Amino acid sequence: xxxxTKLTKIYNSKKVVNELxxxxxxxxxxGLLGPNGAGKSTAIRMLCSIIKPDAGEARIAGFDLFKxxxxxxxxxxxxSQNFGLYAKLSVxxxxxxxxxxxGVNDEKKIKKLIKTYQIDQYKDxxxxxxxxxxxxxxxxxxxxxxxxxILFLDEPTAGIDPVxxxxxxxxxxxxxxxxxxxxxTTHYMEEAQRCNRVAFLNHGKMVTIGDPxxxxxxxxxTTAYTYEGDFDLKMISLLKASKGVVLVNxxxxxxKILIDKQIDKxxxxxxxxxxxxxxxxxxxxxxxxxxVFIVMTxxxxx
Amino acid sequence: xxxxxxxxxxxxLQLWYDKRLVAFLFxxxxxxxxxxxxxxxxxxxxxxxxxxxxxxSFFSNLIKTSLWSDGYFQLYEVEDKNxxxxxxxxxxxxxxxxxxxxxxxxxxxNAQPEIDFFVDGTMPSLTTAMKNRSSxxxxxxxxxxxxxxxxxxxxxxxxxxxxxxxxQVLFNPDSKETWFFLPGVIGxxxxxxxxxxxxxxIVREKEKFTLxxxxxxxxxxxxxxxxxxxxxxxxxxxxxxxxxxxxxxxFDIPLPSSAHLYLFLLSLVYVGSMISLGLLISxxxxxxxxxxxxxxxxxxxxxxxxGLIFPIEAMSDFIKPxxxxxxxxYFVEIIRGVLIKETLFADLALDYAALFGFTIVFxxxxxxxxxxxxx
Numbered sequence: 001x002x003x004x005t006k007l008t009k010i011y012n013s014k015k016v017v018n019e020l021x022x023x024x025x026x027x028x029x030x031g032l033l034g035p036n037g038a039g040k041s042t043a044i045r046m047l048c049s050i051i052k053p054d055a056g057e058a059r060i061a062g063f064d065l066f067k068x069x070x071x072x073x074x075x076x077x078x079x080s081q082n083f084g085l086y087a088k089l090s091v092x093x094x095x096x097x098x099x100x101x102x103g104v105n106d107e108k109k110i111k112k113l114i115k116t117y118q119i120d121q122y123k124d125x126x127x128x129x130x131x132x133x134x135x136x137x138x139x140x141x142x143x144x145x146x147x148x149x150i151l152f153l154d155e156p157t158a159g160i161d162p163v164x165x166x167x168x169x170x171x172x173x174x175x176x177x178x179x180x181x182x183x184x185t186t187h188y189m190e191e192a193q194r195c196n197r198v199a200f201l202n203h204g205k206m207v208t209i210g211d212p213x214x215x216x217x218x219x220x221x222t223t224a225y226t227y228e229g230d231f232d233l234k235m236i237s238l239l240k241a242s243k244g245v246v247l248v249n250x251x252x253x254x255x256k257i258l259i260d261k262q263i264d265k266x267x268x269x270x271x272x273x274x275x276x277x278x279x280x281x282x283x284x285x286x287x288x289x290x291x292v293f294i295v296m297t298x299x300x301x302x
Numbered sequence: 303x304x305x306x307x308x309x310x311x312x313x314x315l316q317l318w319y320d321k322r323l324v325a326f327l328f329x330x331x332x333x334x335x336x337x338x339x340x341x342x343x344x345x346x347x348x349x350x351x352x353x354x355x356x357x358x359s360f361f362s363n364l365i366k367t368s369l370w371s372d373g374y375f376q377l378y379e380v381e382d383k384n385x386x387x388x389x390x391x392x393x394x395x396x397x398x399x400x401x402x403x404x405x406x407x408x409x410x411x412n413a414q415p416e417i418d419f420f421v422d423g424t425m426p427s428l429t430t431a432m433k434n435r436s437s438x439x440x441x442x443x444x445x446x447x448x449x450x451x452x453x454x455x456x457x458x459x460x461x462x463x464x465x466x467x468x469x470q471v472l473f474n475p476d477s478k479e480t481w482f483f484l485p486g487v488i489g490x491x492x493x494x495x496x497x498x499x500x501x502x503x504i505v506r507e508k509e510k511f512t513l514x515x516x517x518x519x520x521x522x523x524x525x526x527x528x529x530x531x532x533x534x535x536x537x538x539x540x541x542x543x544x545x546x547x548x549x550x551x552x553f554d555i556p557l558p559s560s561a562h563l564y565l566f567l568l569s570l571v572y573v574g575s576m577i578s579l580g581l582l583i584s585x586x587x588x589x590x591x592x593x594x595x596x597x598x599x600x601x602x603x604x605x606x607x608x609g610l611i612f613p614i615e616a617m618s619d620f621i622k623p624x625x626x627x628x629x630x631x632y633f634v635e636i637i638r639g640v641l642i643k644e645t646l647f648a649d650l651a652l653d654y655a656a657l658f659g660f661t662i663v664f665x666x667x668x669x670x671x672x673x674x675x676x677x
Contacts, residue, residue: 019462048350048517049516050517050676053677074520077518078515078518080515082511083511084511084514084515085512085515086316093312097311097312098519100304101308101309101516102519102520103304103305105304295377
């Protein structure tokens with residue numbers, strides 16, 4: 001459904017998206033992840049032909065990104081990370097506007113959509129008065145009005161509470177089950193786990209791609225430990241500088257440490273000992289997606 | 303076509319839901335027009351004038367009476383010339399009049415005597431008006447008086463020559479500032495409405511991220527721009543006639559029948575140039591604030607440099623080209639020509655062409671900017 005080869009975007013002679021190559025089959029929920037400024041939004045906006053790529057090739061829904069933009073636009077829906085609808089117009093006015101814009105003047109279809117997405121009771125509200133979750137639903141309806149084959153969702157759940165987030169994801173799964181291809185960017189690791197496949201973007205370059213479970217296991221020969229309790233803060237910087245330590249992640253009085261083959265648990269304990277007054281234990285921990293991504297990001301930087 | 307209609311409708315709906323803005327659109331120009339028309343009357347009235355009359359003759363009295371009579375000047379006597387200057391310097395008087403001792407003698411000797419007027423130069427608009435006024439107080443008053451005198455007394459010789467040079471003021475013989483000024487003000491008000499409406503139109507969609515959503519749809523750039531700008535074109539067009547009608551109703555701006563077609567043509571090219579300039583502003587700006595500043599940045603020089611207040615001929619050579627780069631300059635030229643001088647179309651054709659040219663240039667620049675924004 002989406003075939004991208006070496007797609008590149010340059011801003012101020014910096015490659016914001018650097019030779020992105022992807023192949024996404026029909027019906028897949030594909031997650032593009034990465035820290036802020038990694039180029040996720042730029043990538044998605046290129047694919048929606050909002051901005052022009054500087055190099056590379058891409059076919060979206062079978063059409064050439066450079067030559068057949070009009071056909072592409074008829075086949076894709078886009079939900080930007082910002083609420084891109086008219087706050088002063090009512091919900092139904094917004095929907096009708098997009099319906100006419102796409103040449104679908106089908107009241108029945110509109111009715112069905114607002115029912116499916118449960119916004120019928122709010123249809124006369126001003127769009128700006130809706131809660132965050134309902135704004136997303138409305139955006140989704142507007143993006144789906146022309147029954148697109150591919151849906152591009154740029155951080156669709158940013159700033160949304162966990163319950164609503166889950167509801168939205170249920171809708172995404174439904175869409176995917178209907179055969180629509182979903183291209184999602186996100187910060188949330190728990191969301192990444194729900195994707196069929198994820199790719200990680202760092203400084204414009206794709207670092208890894210694959211099944212989220214496989215990506216999680218991609219840190220071979222690495223073990224994770226956690227320590228909980230008091231410690232001297234100097235320990236963190238010392239650990240980070242130590243040979244064999246891949247990642248130090250501290251949240252409050254919990255420290256998660258990833259080490260590779262160069263050292264083992266006993267050596268790690270030796271490094272930590274001077275900073276901890278009492279006897280302590282290192283618990284084995286699971287490596288999660290977030291850890292993988294942080295490690296990937298750090299690798300890139302060094 | 304449907305897409306244009308959808309955007310057009312959406313734009314009007316948005317405007318309609320902004321009730322305060324709708325009120326601004328019509329009350330603000332109305333209010334400003336009335337303010338400009340009444341409060342900023344530039345015709346001097348009751349201007350204090352200090353005079354020295356060393357002649358104390360029938361003729362010198364005649365001149366003073368003539369100055370008194372139509373309410374322009376309020377005369378009061380001082381000792382000598384230095385007093386006049388001191389009165390003006392202190393601000394007690396805005397003008398002065400000096401009649402030398404042998405005025406009536408020279409007059410009857412046919413030797414063209416002079417009387418001296420003094421005008422406070424720190425208020426240029428007042429100065430112009432007073433210069434006009436004092437020269438309009440022409441010798442007729444005096445000569446008529448002399449004829450009158452001639453009937454009574456056989457001794458007085460008629461003075462056939464004027465005693466001061468007369469500047470003839472054409473077309474607006476009373477130098478009525480409302481006539482001179484208000485047609486131009488119509489253009490200023492329209493410029494304000496058009497630049498701010500069109501100027502914020504697209505940048506607002508950038509700012510609120512609605513533009514992305516539109517770009518993703520199959521709507522073409524030109525469909526978007528046409529759908530977006532047509533409501534503002536129509537509103538500005540309506541506004542033009544609205545303000546003109548108010549000016550005509552309240553301030554008796556002349557509307558000669560010869561002007562109807564030319565006014566219509568003017569409204570087309572002027573509204574066109576202003577909306578397309580607004581469009582350009584909207585394309586260049588990243589935020590609505592920037593757009594507003596740009597609009598003001600254009601409006602203020604337009605008011606000052608277009609010839610609306612100061613004649614372009616009086617500007618320095620450095621400024622003149624700037625004046626001719628402002629569409630408003632051509633508007634002022636045309637509307638004064640059409641309404642007051644009833645100038646022939648052929649003489650204004652270049653001005654019309656200039657406004658039309660501006661429209662085309664602004665549209666081309668806007669499209670280039672739009673393309674740049676998207677890349």
